[in-house]
Structure formats: C-alpha cells, structure tokens
Amino acid sequence: MGYRIVVAGATGNVGREMLNILAERQFPVDEIAVLASRRSLGTEVSFGDKTLITQDIEQFDFAGWDIALFAIGSDATKKYAPIAAAANCVVIDNSSLYRYDPDVPLIVPECNADAIHDYSKKNIIANPNCSTAQMVVALKPLHDRAKIKRVVVSTYQSVSGSGKEGIDELWDQTKSIYNPTDDKPAKKFTKQIAFNVIPHIDVFMEDGTTKEEWKMVVETKKIIDPAIKVTATCVRVPVFVGHSEAINIEFEEFLDEDEARDILREAPGVMVIDKREDGGYVSPVECVGDFATFISRIRQDSTVENGINLWCVSDNLRKGAALNAVQIAETLGREVLKKG
Template sequence: MSRLFNVAIVGATGAVGTQMLEILAERNFPVGALRLLASERSEGNFLEFKGEEIMVQTLTAESFVGIDIALFSAGGGISEEFCPIAAAAGAVCIDNSSAWRMDPEVPLVVPEVNPQEIARYVNKRIIANPNCSTIQMVVALKPLHDFSPIRRIVVSTYQAVSGTGQKAIDELRIQTGELLNGRPAECNAYPHQIAFNCLPQIDVFFDNGYTREEMKMVNETRKILGSDAIGLTATAVRVPVFYGHSESVNVEFAGRITVQKARELLAAAPGVELRDDVASQLYPMAVDAAGQDSVYVGRIREDESCAQALNFWVVADNLRKGAATNAVQIAKILAETYL
C-alpha cells in the first residue's frame, strides 16, 4: 500500500484509544498525519507514536478536516454527535461504541467473520465495531457455523474490569490493597466490591431481566452471522481480572460436529489459536491472552445432554482484539480495498 492516510483517534487518551495508537504502530498502518482528539481536560498532553510526541487536541466539529479515517472510542454520546460530522467532512468512521451497531445501514464488522460488509461503509461512512465479548465469540463460532449452521447458543462471560475503563482498573487495584491490609473497600466504578468478588451485572437491567451487555451479545451475534433464527441467551459477569475476557460457550448445531472436527476447523480459522490439551493442562487463560491479538479456544467437548452441541472456552484481550485491534483491522481492509 503506497498511499498514506490521515487518521484521527477520538478518545485517544482512554484505555482503548491508547491501544489503537499502539496497534497502528505495531501493524505499520500507512499513517500520513495523525490527529489525537479527546476532551478539554486532555488538551496539551502528549502521546508517543513511532518515536514522535504528538499533542492531544480538544475534539470539536472542525477536528475532521482532511481526515481520511476516524477511529472513535469515546462513548456512545460522542459517537452519535461526531460520527456524522466526521463523515460529512469526508472521513470514514470506525466506531467502537454501541451507538451505530444495530443501525441497518451501518455494517457491524469482525474481519475474520464478515469482511465483505466493510463495502457498506458508503451508506453513512460509518462502520461499527462490535461489543468486545461478541467479537471473540463470533471469531470462534464462524468456522463451526460455516460447517453446520448454529441453532442455539448459551454463553456466560467472565469479563475483566478494563472493559469499564481506567477507573475500574484503578478500583480493583486499590480495593485489593485495602482489603489485604484490613481496610474497607470503597466502591465507585461498580455498585459493589469487585476485588475478590464476581458481579452478575454488566450495564443496566432491562425489563426482561437481562442487562444491556447481554442483549448486545444476542443482537450483535445475529447481525454479524446474518441469521435472526439463531437462539441465544447470555449471562455477563464482571470478575476481578484486569485484562482479558473469558467465555463459556455452549452451541447447538443443525448437525453433529465431533470434537476432532471442531479442533480441525478452529485450528485452521483466521484469528484463532487453539489451546486444547487437557492432559497437559493446556487451555485458554486470561493471563496468557492479555496483550495478544488472537482469540484462544479450548476445553472443547461434546455436550452429553445434546447430541448436536459442543461446549468450549474462549478467551481474548478485550482492549485489543475486543476493541482496538478489531478497529485497526477494519481500517486496514478499508484502506487497502475501498479507499
């Protein structure tokens, strides 16, 4: 790729924004000019990109003049307001919030699963990045779904605090220290203590008893896999882990898939690393996925209660493949194929 692209990162100082910056450098994305955008309180700070110190600017309606690709990770409200502004200025927006995911005119993309959807950016010049938990699950599901269509999914997630942002990372660290020293834990990021605890609530509850996080997984998975017929139920749990989401996934298929066949399919799947040797106690763990871009799959076994179902365990770094890496992968395909 010989052309250079002017890139903006909205929310550049946040947990995902800083990862976007790192991954653009790691993957040698052809950046011409780079504009780092955040709120007024970050104005004048500097972040490093390929050895160069770049000053953070305040996000305004004029921030996108001359920008080709804008990576957004500053929350749904910011994306709803500024993605149309950026698009009108000529940028293509890749948005990490939930603001545009279920818009029928906006493609919801995981490059290993449905890269062809990127072409639909022309509708609104916006491409949506899925929820972190959805991304890692559909990367693992795609090769199996292609072999035998999925009928039903039951998933339970065990999600790291970094999914909430830096304030939650700090809260887990501080609470752990306080409790180990016999002092009470102060709760700000979550309604209850997260250190040495599990919280069966991620985001707000709906009238059906599910949380917004759980319903994101239901709706986004169907959209990405292109099938409203898939039955899916989810339980999302916050756990005292800093980085890396884990998921227990039970999938019923239209036809039987043996464990050996599932291993073959997953071993050959893009973006998947198979770790499935229980005799050697080899299986995916959050500590191994942290800082990596692969989706790790293991503990594959047949569901003894259903002849056409499998159980498996999926782990990925929620800030990288679950957010920043997926966005940069989309940007690379967009730049190479469509711009």
C-alpha cells in the same frame, strides 16, 4: 501513498491501544492526529517512536482526513461522528451508538468483511461489543460447516471493560482487603469486585437480562446469522485485562469435536491451545497483549443431539476493541479506499 488517520479519545485505554496497534501492524499512515476532550488537551501520547500532542476535538476539522477511529463513548460520538462523516472522513466507532443501526455495518473482519461496502450509507462503521467480538470469531467458522442453532454463553469479563475507573477500583479494593482501616467501598461497580464476581454488567432490561447480555444476542445475529438463538449471562470478575467465555453450541447437524478443533486451528484470528492436561488451556493473563482469540477445552456435549462446548479467551482491549477497529480500517483500505 498512505492514509491520514484520526484517533479520537487517544488518552483513554482503548485510544492508546489503537495507537499501539496501528504502529505494531505498520498501518500505512501518512499523517496522524490525536484528539481528546478539552480536559485532556495537550496530553502526550505515544505512536511508535513518536510522541504526539492531543488536539481539541471540539475545534478539529475532519476535512481531508481518510479514517477516524473513535473511542470516546456514545454521547460524544453522537455529536462528532456525523461531523466527521459529513466531511467524508470514514468513522470507525467503538461505542454502542451505531451498532444496531440497519444502515451502519457492524464488522468483525474474520466473520463478515464483505459488509464493509455498506459503510457509504452513513460513512460510519460500528465496532462490536468486546464480549461479542471474540465469540463470533470462534463461532463463524463452525457455523459455516454445521450451521449453529443455539448458543449458551457465560462470560467472565475483566474490569478493564469498564475503563480506567474499573481498573482503579479493583486495585484499590484489593489493597484495602489487607488494610482494614483503608476501606474502599464500591463506586464503579454495584458490589465489591476484589475477590468477588458480579453477575451484572450494564443496566437491567424489562425481561431481567442486562444490556450487555442483550448486546451479545443482537450483535451475534447481525454479524453472523439472524436465525441463531443466543442466551447470555455476563459476569464481571476480578481480572484486570482479558475476557473469558464458556460457550455451549448446538448445531443443526453433528460436528465431531476433532473436526471442530481442526476447523478452529485453520480459522483466521484463532489460536487453539487444547491439551487435556494440567495447564493445557489458556487463561486471561496469558492472552494479554496478543492479537489472537484463544480457544481451549473443545469437547462434545452429550446432553444435546449436536453439541460442542468450548472455552474462549481474548484481550478485550485488543480484539474486543482497538485491534478490531484497526482491522476494520485495514479492510476498508484494502477493499474500498485502496490507498497505501
């Protein structure tokens, strides 16, 4: 016997990717419902070899459904997640709404799967920010070996992290560069994104950090260890899909780069591609469509006592969003619901 699954926000980039991954990983689905807002009502979406028609989330009855994967943004989640949870349908939410709620577990299955059991406090499980998800997959196995003191991370985040509007703006601006009469001013982003980089993701906070940078700090502490110090600079780059991160890690004890490489090769969800030659590393275009978080450029940092540098790349629509949500559902089914 399998599960009755709901995908809310099924017409968006992440919602469609959730459906793809559920099918690819052969998640035990007995029945599936796809939900959207009224403006997208009746839209067709694919699930494996099936075509599904979206239903109105406003009218949907969550009673009798096991798990709902939400990809509808914080405002809609605030309204509908409690309704689903009250109907005993466990919500796995991709928005930021519940990530910092102490009664809601924030889960990356490779890192803190045991926290899944805390879901029953609100019947809701949070999915982390895309940039955090891939980083903690790399950090956790190293932390287990040598205990991380401090992380300095610079991100290079693709436009798909801001949704379809971001993808469209990069595409339109790139074309307009070669057609000066067809000017495409910045709308989704604060500056031109084509052939440019923007050191600004989400809103600014009082201390000068952005909300995206703050998310990486707080979520890493919640998922791995509250004692880890994290500082982040998050940058939007003209890449369609795939987030990259340059990560500097300082440990409490010495960790040799060769041992770090061996640890990461054995770590769940990680693929190490690290050859010290031209092209012996992974770039964003090579990670698209893949489940793994790729690690390259592993090397000692001689400027601190116990330091390692590495390069981390992942498909942000997969591990950064849809894949992690499905992995949470798999963990929930295996550890708690025990059906399928």
